[in-house]
Amino acid sequence: MDYAATGQDALARIAQAQDLDTLEALRVEFLGKQGSVSGLLKTLGKMTPDERQVEGPKIHALRESVTEALAARKAAFESAALEARLASETIDLSLPAPETPRGSVHPVSQVMDELAEIFADMGFAVATGPEIEDDWHNFTALNMPESHPARAMHDTFYFPDRDAKGREMLLRTHTSPVQIRSMISEGAPLRVIAPGRVYRSDSDATHTPMFHQIEGLVIDKGIHLGHLKWTLETFLKAFFEREDIVLRLRPSYFPFTEPSVEVDVGYAYEGGRRVVGGSGDAPGHAWMEVLGSGMVNRRVIEFGGLDPDEWQGFAFGTGVDRLAMLKYGMDDLRAFFDGDVRWLSHYGFSAHDVPTLSGGVGTAA
Numbered sequence: 477m478d479y480a481a482t483g484q485d486a487l488a489r490i491a492q493a494q495d496l497d498t499l500e501a502l503r504v505e506f507l508g509k510q511g512s513v514s515g516l517l518k519t520l521g522k523m524t525p526d527e528r529q530v531e532g533p534k535i536h537a538l539r540e541s542v543t544e545a546l547a548a549r550k551a552a553f554e555s556a557a558l559e560a561r562l563a564s565e566t567i568d569l570s571l572p573a574p575e576t577p578r579g580s581v582h583p584v585s586q587v588m589d590e591l592a593e594i595f596a597d598m599g600f601a602v603a604t605g606p607e608i609e610d611d612w613h614n615f616t617a618l619n620m621p622e623s624h625p626a627r628a629m630h631d632t633f634y635f636p637d638r639d640a641k642g643r644e645m646l647l648r649t650h651t652s653p654v655q656i657r658s659m660i661s662e663g664a665p666l667r668v669i670a671p672g673r674v675y676r677s678d679s680d681a682t683h684t685p686m687f688h689q690i691e692g693l694v695i696d697k698g699i700h701l702g703h704l705k706w707t708l709e710t711f712l713k714a715f716f717e718r719e720d721i722v723l724r725l726r727p728s729y730f731p732f733t734e735p736s737v738e739v740d741v742g743y744a745y746e747g748g749r750r751v752v753g754g755s756g757d758a759p760g761h762a763w764m765e766v767l768g769s770g771m772v773n774r775r776v777i778e779f780g781g782l783d784p785d786e787w788q789g790f791a792f793g794t795g796v797d798r799l800a801m802l803k804y805g806m807d808d809l810r811a812f813f814d815g816d817v818r819w820l821s822h823y824g825f826s827a828h829d830v831p832t833l834s835g836g837v838g839t840a841a
Contacts, residue, residue: 483538486513490545496553499546506542513539580824584688584812587800588671589830590837591690594714595669597833598707600692603668605654607675608635610643613653617779618732633675633685647675652732655693655791659780664787666695671796684813688796695772695782695789701725701735704769704790708739712752712766716803717838722755724763733770733791740765749805766802767794803838 486506493499506513516535520528581589592602605613615627625631626649635645654670662668671690678685694703705725713721724740740763742756756763769792774784797812804823806812811819831837 482512483541486538486542487545490542490549493549496550499549499553503546507539507546513542579827580820581827581829582812582820583800583804583806583823583825584796586825586831587796587803588688588690590715591669591671591711591796591799593831593833593837594711595692597714598667598710600667600669603654603658603670604672605648605651605657605670607648607673608645609648609653610639610641610645612641612643613656614646614648614650617656617776618652619773619775619779620731624731632677649676650674650793651689651691652791652793655691656776656780658693659695659777659782664695664782665697666693666789668693684797684809686813687809689793690796691791691793693772693789693791695777695780695787697787699771699789701737701771701790704737704771704792707790708767708769708792712741714833714837715799716752717836718753720753722753724756728768728770730768730770732773732776734773736768736770738765739767739769739792749807750802752802766798767792769793 486502490499490502493502505511508514513535517539520532520535523531596602611627615624616622620626632649633647637645639645651670651672651674654672655668658666658668658670669690669692672688673686674689675686676683692707694707705723709721709723712723713719722742724742725737726740728736728738730736740756741752742754742758742761743750743752743764744754744758744761745751750764752764754761769790772789772791777784777787777789797809800806800812801809806823
């Protein structure tokens with residue numbers, strides 16, 4: 477067989493190919509499973525050793541020349557296509573860059589910033605403390621003796637280890653321990669808020685094992701319930717951005733305050749959601765509890781290293797997650813912790829919308 481003529485014919489046809497589709501068809505014709513060159517390679521198995529020694533190099537040389545010609549022609553087509561694209565396409569550097577994905581601020585973080593801004597305007601500092609707390613700061617110093625139900629194992633998360641003083645360690649059940657630590661470290665007068673994560677072994681449609689609280693503490697001379705009511709009223713008006721906030725204080729009981737009061741606000745249903753504002757006794761309105769508060773118990777002041785005959789004060793606490801739900805119309809507490817990006821895209825806030833009293837603490841993204 478005249479391998480040279482076969483090769484020349486194949487190379488000529490490859491050189492005359494006008495596009496990649498034609499070139500691919502030639503590749504299949506020559507080198508495919510049923511291709512002519514592939515067929516020559518199969519004949520080597522039927523030859524004698526002497527014939528294979530003579531014909532083998534010729535057939536392999538033919539295959540290599542066809543393979544190289546196909547690759548070169550393909551590279552030429554691709555290079556020409558690139559040159560044509562570069563000649564036809566341009567980049568307008570004056571156009572804005574494409575928008576890149578941006579994160580958003582979680583509503584809980586936003587509300588914490590709003591609360592810090594509001595209370596800072598009233599002279600409160602932000603205080604923090606450990607989330608892994610000892611039972612003295614978490615319970616005893618807050619006037620909860622060892623027999624108090626809040627110390628039961630099912631009410632919180634205890635650790636098997638104890639601290640250097642032999643005290644039990646647990647995930648704090650409220651941010652109230654920060655009040656004790658602040659009194660011990662800062663003394664009096666004192667005006668602080670303590671926002672942060674807290675933990676309780678509750679889990680249902682309205683409770684989660686981890687949630688967020690903010691508590692406030694004022695210690696000074698001559699403090700009374702009137703100061704507490706004014707502070708909470710000013711805070712809630714600024715937070716909900718309404719002047720018609722009406723409070724109702726109901727007697728209650730907390731171990732760390734005496735007297736203790738629950739704080740209700742008036743609300744009405746508008747568009748299927750609760751909207752805070754107005755008196756709860758007005759037509760179409762009702763009352764809803766949003767805060768716990770009271771005058772700091774004398775024993776708590778003593779545990780804080782202060783003289784209760786000289787200093788007195790008030791404390792209050794509320795759930796940050798619940799405030800966010802009320803203000804921004806969220807209807808399921810569990811969605812706060814699902815990590816659903818679609819939910820965060822809807823309810824999240826831009827990092828550029830920093831809450832300010834002048835610009836609006838509730839500026840939405």
